[in-house]
Amino acid sequence: MTAATTLKTWYWLHKWSSLVCTVFLLVICVTGLPLVFHDEIDQWLDNGKPYAVAPADAPTASVDPMVAKAHALYPGQVITFVFADDEQPQVLVGMAPSFATATTDSHTLKFDAHTGELLNDGPPGERYTFMGIMLALHMDLYAGLPGELFLGFMGLLFVIAIVSGVMLYGPFMKKLAFGTVRAGRSRRLKWLDLHNLLGAVTLGWGLVVGVTGVINELSTPMFTYWQKTDVAQLLAAYKHAEPPAVLTSAQEAREAAMRALPGQSFVSLSFPGNPFGVPHHYIVWAKGSTPLRSHLFTAALVDAGTGQLTAVASPPWYLSALELSRPLHFGDYGGMPLKIIWALLDLLTVVVLGSGLYLWFARRRATDARIAALARQASLVASLPARAS
Template sequence: MRYWYKIHKWVSLICAIFFLLLCITGLPLLFKQEISNYNSLQNTEKVQRTASYAELWSAVNAGERLIQQQYPHKIIKAITAEPSEGRILFRLAGRDDKENGAGLHLGMGSQIAYYPQDNMLFDWNSEKVKYAALADFMHEMHVWHIRMGLGKDAMLFLGFMCFLSLICLISGLFIYKAFMKRTYFAEIDKRNSLSKYFGWHKFLGIISATWAALLCFSGIMIVLFAFGYNAYMHTASMAAVNSLSGTAKYNGSFSQAFVFMQQKYPQRNILAVEFPDRKNNNQYIFSITDKEFSASRLKAQLAFVGEDTKGQLQSFTEPMPLYLSLAGKLMDLHLYNHNNIVLKIIWAVLDIITIIVILTGIIGWGKKKFSLVAGNADFSAFSLGVLSKRMIWQIPLIVMGLSLLAMLLPLPVFGRWGTVVAIVLWDIVFLIGIYHYLRNR
């Protein structure tokens, strides 16, 4: 137990600032869509209508014609369907070689959103906002949250900090029993300020432990996926070159290639398409995924389409490695299980609770060190009774079990009712905490 305590203390001191940074920057990002809608001068009602993949892809030709009319000097480099927003994203590039090659995964070129239900184009590069400072603030929060304001390599360091934070949370559970032998769950020891800080640290730590642990774990998965997917794209591209080495430059239309892919992969959703150019060996690159897991283009399998010398369409796809598919599903715990505004508010409360846990731990550690050095620690008020293991762990295990279910049920695979049940479970968790706090005051 002594070693677990040392691990918890020193690992906490190492990663506390970084964990605190993630919590602080993540708080406004929970409401980034709502803030963006509020700050945008665009008619936000038009971006809230949902549509199916089939509806969006059937409207691509209409969007393409509109783009050709309004952007005659641009060419389409990539198309992405976003059913949750009811829109199609066209990535455009200039016709000259310098600007060409701004494909789907490179994130270059201008991006135009097309809303089929309104037959309207919206240029994201010229978006007008009410408050530029607010938009800049949200951008900075995003940059600091994913890579601490540094380059992409900082994601590795941040992933390591997530790992240390996870170790910190796990070690905290191992030492929880030793510090709760004479204290009931949610009972705040008020003998002195040191006991009070650690009392809040232990109580609120249990409330937010599962939430924080899963976010740290899924944060590690995000970093793993980000670097692994880049390697997968390179491997898939090289394999496609070898497999389709006999194909000539593709001269067919996008519609032909799209229908070909629909027929070849009827059980898949097509999330995005990158158009042929020199950099992708003059082939279409389709991002496809199982229909049950279509939340993000970033998790899609790549499929390449080209034409052989006889004009027949040929395709090649490289399955994603198992570890990458698993990481892609696990990072949904970080990204796609709080899309409901009520869940966002709940997550904000949990975020604030976690910030309090971190701060009370730091302050408590400082006060403990001062008290021990000065000889001011007061241990005279300890209860003589020792709680059983069952009494120590019963409520915390119930809280953590309910929290785990509340984190899993909002995932897209469980549908709307999963979200409803998750909200109820979080309410129960909070009520348990409030009830025991009031009972043991």
């Protein structure tokens, strides 16, 4: 394959991968901007009671009274999870009308982690609050698993567009110094130079966010596969057993799991029947204390009928890759300075995507104008003999 043919192939890949994904990438970038600051926005929009004043080492309250309070407030609903926030002294209890609708119609109750007091009763339909809308559009376009897979494919096209753009940058810019913007030339050339420059500036960030975004969009099939393989093997003895009619204490399940995971901290507890859980067991998630291990989770399976530990399931490599990709995707591991950098790079990427669309339309207009001019010339030439006669 000659150099010219290779260059044409890269150009074709860059053009079509960019065109197909650009509109959806713009949606992802616009919705991703507030998600970078989701903790700060959630606190700003939170109208619940303030946290109780307590020492940093104060013990946390039992989750059983919180679960009982949630059941009392919504007796016809199911509890899907209990989540302990490690950044704020709060415990979140997730509820839904049924487990079948847990991923689309749920709400969250917030309790004080030290006193167990109900601080805020989240409204039903949290997917239709401002942050809920941003998250749903960013993750699945309100289309569930098909939406997740579709956006994952768009993310893959984005990565192809970045790689092909890198392969084109050198040949197209070899006669110009890096960062040159030919402002004195045509508008199209100026925007082409800006597009190339900003694309080079956001190159590393775009690859990181694109690859981790693709991984995140595969979270549902990843968890489903893990449940049907590793977890199913650990729970083979329960395959034909009926789920427990009465659940044991959630706090006892939490304590049984944490005794088997010394040195780790409790993160969340999935109730039996949860779409990301199993029928007969609580799944208790815990994480390590080191900077790396704090992003890696271990699952303990506790019999929901007896409260006894059944097994500890260390997630496989693909779930570890998923957990590590989440903070990278949102810049959620370096505090506010990194979040600001993530937001600025997100805005620059919007400019890159928008300028790419402009360049394509400008090229189309220029091509159409040339074709029209040639057609007029051909028509004029064809009419000359008739005039001469």
